[in-house]
Amino acid sequence: MATTADGKGGHGHASRRDILMVAATGAAAVGAAYAAWPLINSMNPSADVLALASTEVDLAPIQEGQSITVQWRGKPVFVRHRTKDEIAKAAADDKAGLPDVQADAARVKKAEWLILVGVCTHLGCIPLGQKATEGRGDFGGWFCPCHGSHYDTSGRIRKGPAPRNLEVPQYTFLDDKRIRIG
Amino acid sequence: MSGAPRRQYTNPVIRWIEYRLPIFSTVEATIGADMPTPKNLNYWWSFGGLLTLALVIQIVTGIVLAMHYIAHGSMAFDSVEHIMRNVNSGWLIRYVHANGASLFFLAVYVHIARGMYYGSYKYPREILWMLGVVIFLIMMATAFMGYVLPWGQMSFWAATVITNLFSAIPVIGEEITTWLWGGFSVDSPTLTRFYSLHYLLPFAIFGVTILHIWALHVHGPNNPTGIDVKGPQDTIPYKPYYTSKYLSVFSAFMMVLAVLVFFEPNYLGHPDNYKPADPLQTPAHIVPEWYFLPFYAILRAIPDKLLGVIAMFGSILVWFILPWLDTSRVRSGRYRPLFKQFFWLLVIDFLVLMWCGAQPAEGPALIVARIATAYYFLHFIVILPLVGWFERPKPLPESISTSVLGSGAAAPKAAE
Numbered sequence A: 001m002a003t004t005a006d007g008k009g010g011h012g013h014a015s016r017r018d019i020l021m022v023a024a025t026g027a028a029a030v031g032a033a034y035a036a037w038p039l040i041n042s043m044n045p046s047a048d049v050l051a052l053a054s055t056e057v058d059l060a061p062i063q064e065g066q067s068i069t070v071q072w073r074g075k076p077v078f079v080r081h082r083t084k085d086e087i088a089k090a091a092a093d094d095k096a097g098l099p100d101v102q103a104d105a106a107r108v109k110k111a112e113w114l115i116l117v118g119v120c121t122h123l124g125c126i127p128l129g130q131k132a133t134e135g136r137g138d139f140g141g142w143f144c145p146c147h148g149s150h151y152d153t154s155g156r157i158r159k160g161p162a163p164r165n166l167e168v169p170q171y172t173f174l175d176d177k178r179i180r181i182g
Numbered sequence B: 001m002s003g004a005p006r007r008q009y010t011n012p013v014i015r016w017i018e019y020r021l022p023i024f025s026t027v028e029a030t031i032g033a034d035m036p037t038p039k040n041l042n043y044w045w046s047f048g049g050l051l052t053l054a055l056v057i058q059i060v061t062g063i064v065l066a067m068h069y070i071a072h073g074s075m076a077f078d079s080v081e082h083i084m085r086n087v088n089s090g091w092l093i094r095y096v097h098a099n100g101a102s103l104f105f106l107a108v109y110v111h112i113a114r115g116m117y118y119g120s121y122k123y124p125r126e127i128l129w130m131l132g133v134v135i136f137l138i139m140m141a142t143a144f145m146g147y148v149l150p151w152g153q154m155s156f157w158a159a160t161v162i163t164n165l166f167s168a169i170p171v172i173g174e175e176i177t178t179w180l181w182g183g184f185s186v187d188s189p190t191l192t193r194f195y196s197l198h199y200l201l202p203f204a205i206f207g208v209t210i211l212h213i214w215a216l217h218v219h220g221p222n223n224p225t226g227i228d229v230k231g232p233q234d235t236i237p238y239k240p241y242y243t244s245k246y247l248s249v250f251s252a253f254m255m256v257l258a259v260l261v262f263f264e265p266n267y268l269g270h271p272d273n274y275k276p277a278d279p280l281q282t283p284a285h286i287v288p289e290w291y292f293l294p295f296y297a298i299l300r301a302i303p304d305k306l307l308g309v310i311a312m313f314g315s316i317l318v319w320f321i322l323p324w325l326d327t328s329r330v331r332s333g334r335y336r337p338l339f340k341q342f343f344w345l346l347v348i349d350f351l352v353l354m355w356c357g358a359q360p361a362e363g364p365a366l367i368v369a370r371i372a373t374a375y376y377f378l379h380f381i382v383i384l385p386l387v388g389w390f391e392r393p394k395p396l397p398e399s400i401s402t403s404v405l406g407s408g409a410a411a412p413k414a415a416e
C-alpha cells in the first residue's frame, strides 16, 4: 500500500517501491546475464568440431631420422622418429638453462618417438624442420620463421619470443607401432 | 552551432515533418554542414571529408561483394575467384574495395598526423580526438577481418597470428582464443564470424563518425594557427568555400584510386594471398597489409610475448591520453619550434617502423625496430610533456584574420 505519492515512503525506511525497484533491477541484471550466455557460448567449438577429437597414426613406415606431419583438430602434429644423437642431445640439454624447464624424459613416452603439436607457442605459425632440407634452427629441432623462435630436439623453446615448449598432445600407444592422438 | 535557435522552415513539407519529428533542425544543430568555418583552413583539413567518402565507397562496394561472396572455409577462396572471373564487373568492385581500404588508411594517417601537428586534440576537443581514436581502432578490426575473407594463405596466417595475440592474456588466454576461433585452430567457424563482424563494424564506424562530427560542430574545427575564432571576420561559410575545396580533393583521391585499380590493382597486396589457405603450411615470410606494419614491427621488437602484445596495443591506446601528455598551451605546431622538430622525427620514426615491419625479424632490422619502438614511446611519454615545459613558443598572431591578411599593423600578441 503506497502511503506517499513521491515514493519516498517516509521516515528513512525503504518503501515497497524501493524494494520493488531493487528486486526488479536485480532480476533484470541476472536475466540479462543468463540471456547473454547462450549468445557468447554459441561461439565456442560446436559439437561436430569437438567430435573430431582423435587421430590414429601408424608409426611403422617412419624411418629413424624422419618426421611426418598429421592433422589433429585442424592442427598439425609432428611425429619425429629421433636418432640416437638427437635423443642424447635432448637429454644432455635438460640442465642447459631452459626458458620453460622440462626434462626430455617427461616429454616422451618412448625416447625415439617425439610427438608434438606443430604450432609455435608464440603466435601460432608452423615451425620449419619437418623435412631435412628445411632449416632446423640453432638447436637442431625446429625453427619458426614468423618471428624467429628456435626449438631443440625435444621441441623445447631455446631462443626467440615463444614463451613455452611445443605442446605434447595427449596420446597413447595402441601397440608398438601405432598411436592414437587425443 | 550548438546554442543556435531552431530555424523556422519555409518549405511546407519540411515544416509538416519537422512539427512531428524535428529531424531537420536536429541534424542541422549537430552535424549539418552549414557552420561558420575558420577562413584559413588548408588542404590538410580536407581529409576528414575524404574519410567519409572512403567509408561510403567501402560500404557500397562491400554490400555488392557480399551478394556474391560465400563465407565458408571450402568455398570462400573460390567465391572470390568467381567474383574476379564470372561476376559482371566483379573484378572492378573487388579491386575498388581492396584498394579503397588502403587509401582509407592512407587518408586516416594523414588526418591523424594533421591533428597531432596542429594540436587539434587539445582543449576543448579532447572527446572529438578520442572518438577519432575509437574510429581508428574499429577500422583496424574491420580491415583485418576483411583481409581474412578471401581465405588465401596470407588471410589464414594473418588470422592465426592476430587471434593468437589473445593467447598472451594470462590464465584465460587459451580459452579466449578457442572461443574466438570456435574451434582448436582458425577454421570455417572463424571465417563466418569474421564475415558477420566485417559487415557490422563499418556501420559502427558510421555511428561513431556521427558523434565525431557532432563534437566537431560544438566548438568548430581547429585551424592552422590553432587560435580560436574571435568573430565573423575570422570565418567564411562552409558552403561553397570549403565544399568546393573538398570536391577537388575528392577528385584527386578518385584519380589515385583509379590508377591503382586499373593499372596496379595488386601492388599493395601480397601474391601469397592468391594461394588457397593451407593450415599445414605457413608461408616463409608472413607480412600484414602495409597499414599495419608499424604496429607489427612494435609487436615483434619485444622479445616477450605478453609485453609485445601490450606494447602493440599501447602504441595506439597512448593516443587516448595525448591531450594530457602534451603540456603546452599553444595548439599549433606552427608556433612551436621545438615541438615541430620532434613531430617530424615521430613521422620518420613511424615510417622506419613501417619498413621494419616488412623485414624478417632478425639481424639489423630487428635492432632498428627496437630503437624505433623505444623512441615512439619516448616521444609520447617523455618528450611531449617536457617540450611543453621547456619550449619558448613563437608569438601568436592577433587573430585568424590578421594571420591570413598579413596585416602586421597590430603588434603580435606574446604567447601565454
Ligand code: HEM
Residues within 6 Å of the ligand: B055, B058, B059, B060, B061, B062, B063, B064, B065, B066, B069, B080, B094, B097, B098, B101, B104, B139, B142, B143, B144, B146, B147, B148, B149, B150, B198, B199, B202, B203, B205, B269
Ligand atoms: C570500413 C570499411 C571497410 C573496410 C576498411 C574493408 C576492408 C576490406 C578488406 C581489406 C578486404 C580484403 C580485400 C581483398 O584483399 O580481397 C575486404 C573484403 C571484403 N569486404 Fe570489406 N571493408 C569495409 C566494409 C565492408 C562492408 C560494409 C561490407 C559488406 C556490406 C564488406 C564486405 C566485404 C566482402 C564480402 C569481402 C570479401 C571479398 C573480397 O575479398 O574482395 N566490406 N574488406
Ligand code: FES
Residues within 6 Å of the ligand: A120, A121, A122, A123, A124, A125, A144, A145, A146, A147, A148, A149, A160, A161, A162
Ligand atoms: S609464431 Fe613462431 S615465432 Fe612468432
